Amino acid sequence: xxxxxxxxxxxxxxxxxxxxxxxxxxxxxxxxxxxxxxxxxxxxxxxxxxxxxxxxxxxxxxxxxxxxxxxxxxxxxxxxxxxxxxxxxxxxxxxxxxxxxxxxxxxxxxxxxxxxxxxxxxxxxxxxxxxxxxxxxxxxxxxxxxxxxxxxxxxxxxxxxxxxxxxxxxxxxxxxxxxxxxxxxxxxxxxxxxxxxxxxxxxxxxxxxxxxxxxxxxxxxxxxxxxxxxxxxxxxxxxxxxxxxxxxxxxxxxxxxxxxxxxxxxxxxxxxxxxxxxxxxxxxxxxxxxxxxxxxxxxxxxxxxxxxxxxxxxxxxxxxxxxxxxxxxxxxxxxxxxxxxxxxxxxxxxxxxxxxxxxxxxxxxxxxxxxxxxxxxxxxxxxxxxxxxxxxxxxxxxxxxxxxxxxxxxxxxxxxxxxxxxxxxxxxxxxxxxxxxxxxxxxxxxxxxxxxxxxxxxxxxxxxxxxxxxxxxxxxxxxxxxxxxxxxxxxxxxxxxxx
Numbered sequence: 405x406x407x408x409x410x411x412x413x414x415x416x417x418x419x420x421x422x423x424x425x426x427x428x429x430x431x432x433x434x435x436x437x438x439x440x441x442x443x444x445x446x447x448x449x450x451x452x453x454x455x456x457x458x459x460x461x462x463x464x465x466x467x468x469x470x471x472x473x474x475x476x477x478x479x480x481x482x483x484x485x486x487x488x489x490x491x492x493x494x495x496x497x498x499x500x501x502x503x504x505x506x507x508x509x510x511x512x513x514x515x516x517x518x519x520x521x522x523x524x525x526x527x528x529x530x531x532x533x534x535x536x537x538x539x540x541x542x543x544x545x546x547x548x549x550x551x552x553x554x555x556x557x558x559x560x561x562x563x564x565x566x567x568x569x570x571x572x573x574x575x576x577x578x579x580x581x582x583x584x585x586x587x588x589x590x591x592x593x594x595x596x597x598x599x600x601x602x603x604x605x606x607x608x609x610x611x612x613x614x615x616x617x618x619x620x621x622x623x624x625x626x627x628x629x630x631x632x633x634x635x636x637x638x639x640x641x642x643x644x645x646x647x648x649x650x651x652x653x654x655x656x657x658x659x660x661x662x663x664x665x666x667x668x669x670x671x672x673x674x675x676x677x678x679x680x681x682x683x684x685x686x687x688x689x690x691x692x693x694x695x696x697x698x699x700x701x702x703x704x705x706x707x708x709x710x711x712x713x714x715x716x717x718x719x720x721x722x723x724x725x726x727x728x729x730x731x732x733x734x735x736x737x738x739x740x741x742x743x744x745x746x747x748x749x750x751x752x753x754x755x756x757x758x759x760x761x762x763x764x765x766x767x768x769x770x771x772x773x774x775x776x777x778x779x780x781x782x783x784x785x786x787x788x789x790x791x792x793x794x795x796x797x798x799x800x801x802x803x804x805x806x807x808x809x810x811x812x813x814x815x816x817x818x819x820x821x822x823x824x825x826x827x828x829x830x831x832x833x834x835x836x837x838x839x840x841x842x843x844x845x846x847x848x849x850x851x852x853x854x855x856x857x858x859x860x861x862x863x864x865x866x867x868x869x870x871x872x873x874x875x876x877x878x879x880x881x882x883x884x885x886x887x888x889x890x891x892x893x894x895x896x897x898x899x900x901x902x903x
Contacts, residue, residue, distance in 0.1 A: 405429060405527065407562065411486065411505060411519040414563075418587065419483055421521045421562040422464070427454075428554055431542040433525065434467055434533035440589060441539065450544040454553050458625055464559035465538030466595070468588050469523075470567035470581070471503075472496040482566055489519055497573045500526040523562075533562065536588060537595045563588065608659040612636050630676065631666035637680045638662050647687055649695030653704050661706065665713060668743075674717070686716040693727070699736045708736070710743035711750070721793070726750055729899030754899060758796040760785055760890070761818050763839035764828035766802065774802050780879050781826070784886045792900055796890070819843050824893055826886065829870065830855045832862050840865075849897065851889045853882065 409423020454460070471482040472494045482492040486505060493502035501524065508518045525532055535542060545553050565584035568576040611618045611626065612635055623632045644658040645651070654661055662683070669679055690712045694700040700708075708730075715723040729750060730736055762781055767773045778801045785798045799818045819825060825843040827836055829852055843850050852870035854861070861870070871889070873881040894900035 405433060405525045407523040407525065409521055409560070409562070411521040414561075419487065419564045421523065421564065422560070423562075424557050424559055427465075427542065427545040427556045427558045430465060430467070430533070430558070430560060431546040433531060434535045434542060435531040436535040436539045441535075441592065444540065444543055450540050451548055452628065454541070454544055454556070455548060455550040456628065458622075462541065462558075464561045465542060466536040466561045466563070466591070467533040467538075468536055468563040468565060468584075469533050470565040470584065471501070472499045472567050472569060474569040474571070474573065483564060486521070486564070494526075496569045499529060501529070501532070534588065536563070536592050563591070603657075604660040605657045608632070608635075608663060612639070612659055627663075629667065629670065631663055631670055634666040634670075634676070634679055634683075635659055635662040638666075638683060641680060642684050642687075647691040649691035649693065649701065650687075650709055652701070653706060653709050661710075665710065668710075668714070669717065682717050683713070686713050689716055697736075699731075699734075703736045703739070705738070705740045707741040707743040707746060708738075711741075711746045714743065714747055715750075722754075725754060725899035727899075728895060729753070732896045732899075750899070755795065758794065758823045758894070758898065759799055759818075759821055760796065760824045760826065761799045761822035761843075762801045762826045762828070763815075763819075763836045763843070764801065764826075765830060765833035765836060767830075776878065777801055777882075778803065780883050781886055784883050785890065788887065788890060788894070792891075792894070794894060794898070794900065796894070815839060816842060819848065820846060822848060824849045824851070824890060826851045826853060828853050828855075829861060829865065830858045832859055837862065837865075849893045851886075851893075853885060 407421065407423065407425060409421040411419070411421055414420055471492065473482050474495050476495055479495060482503075485492045486503060489505045489507050491502065491504040494500065503521055503523045506520045506522070508520055510516075510518065541558075545556070548554075565588075566580060568578050568581055570576055611623060612632055615636070618626070620633045620636070623636065624630050626632070639659070639662070644654060647654060647658075665683060666679060669683070670676065674682070690709065693712065694709075711726065712723070712730075715726045735741075735746075760781070762777070764777060767777075778798075781801065782798050785796055788794060789796050799822065819839060819842050822843075825840075825848045827840040827843065827850060829836055829840065840850065840852070852865070852868055854870055854872055855875045856872045860866075861868075871885045873885055875881075891900065
């Protein structure tokens with residue numbers, strides 16, 4: 405492999421070759437040093453960029469190379485020879501690398517001569533170059549099977565150093581070699597910490613706002629999707645300054661935010677023709693919500709704002725449930741949340757089945773009474789499920805059907821699975837008190853009920869809140885208690901919005 409380029413010194417005098425070469429060849433000849441560089445990130449976007457981007461351009465890849473040199477008083481050190489415009493061939497056994505320099509004098513007498521270097525590498529030596537900057541680009545090219553990438557020529561800068569060997573061809577780690585290695589690490593640090601890249605907003609402004617140079621079809625090509633076109637349409641439709649309630653979050657980054665929202669919605673399958681109007685209306689509604697609520701106004705999380713917007717766009721019922729859940733659980737106090745995470749959590753929360761278990765005595769040993777209690781709770785819970793569209797159901801009370809099993813273990817398992825537990829402590833039934841204790845140990849949402857005029861409660865639970873029902877109108881009295889408390893629990897813990 406032959407590498408050609410202009411030989412010159414960088415700002416601090418570092419000798420280097422700058423030129424152009426095939427990206428796959430540079431990838432084949434080089435490797436990163438992961439002892440101090442970060443590992444490769446999942447950057448499939450770089451592969452897509454190399455393979456599909458129309459306006460493909462990026463800065464030079466920066467590499468380093470150390471000439472192998474065995475001290476020879478007559479031959480001279482490689483970098484000194486190269487600086488003088490002379491050729492050098494490695495004198496270390498097993499390395500046939502050589503470099504030749506051609507000086508080109510310009511016709512203009514005021515211009516400086518140009519040194520053109522031709523570095524002929526020994527093909528027997530694997531990975532002679534060290535990657536300083538451009539590791540992800542080179543790795544993406546290495547993995548790509550695209551013909552376009554296979555033909556791609558890119559700019560490079562190759563920093564030159566020396567690796568010293570003794571008379572027995574053993575590597576010597578002297579100060580000159582150490583200083584070059586140190587410089588390479590400093591260059592890596594400076595490249596990755598001193599530059600100030602354009603923000604996403606600044607990049608988007610360049611293209612989204614310029615309709616003359618970047619018509620919609622070009623935007624679609626550049627961004628590999630139509631979300632940027634919808635962002636442009638929304639900006640043309642409404643002035644972002646009207647979203648006063650969320651201005652502290654958007655903070656002149658509205659293009660970035662709109663782009664992200666439309667990207668999410670298009671992936672989810674939203675009707676593109678209706679998308680801009682939906683997002684505009686939802687932004688105004690959510691902005692008003694933030695403006696009216698001091699707690700939300702104090703939160704500057706992009707993720708929480710995105711989640712509010714997501715649910716408003718996808719249906720007012722779910723939006724209201726989400727809003728209720730956020731307020732009741734003080735989630736607005738979390739400084740930063742990822743939109744995808746909070747949406748996933750809430751969707752899981754409201755889609756789970758909420759089971760209700762009732763612990764109660766076997767009153768008078770009368771199966772008909774038990775059946776009536778079953779009907780009271782079942783009618784209430786079924787009504788809530790239908791009216792509020794919640795996935796909530798009752799474990800039938802004392803109705804064991806099928807193969808014979810361990811009833812105590814069955815009760816323990818059902819309480820464990822339940823989200824809400826009613827405990828009827830009428831006459832201090834020992835079984836009910838045991839089940840109440842198990843439910844509390846598992847931190848279930850417990851509602852204690854008892855018949856009016858029944859025995860006084862045990863001292864252990866005298867300080868607890870309980871609800872007394874009138875046994876003479878059991879269906880109405882107990883039904884109302886069950887409904888009110890279930891709705892309150894759903895409202896406080898599962899986002900239910902009560903009328």
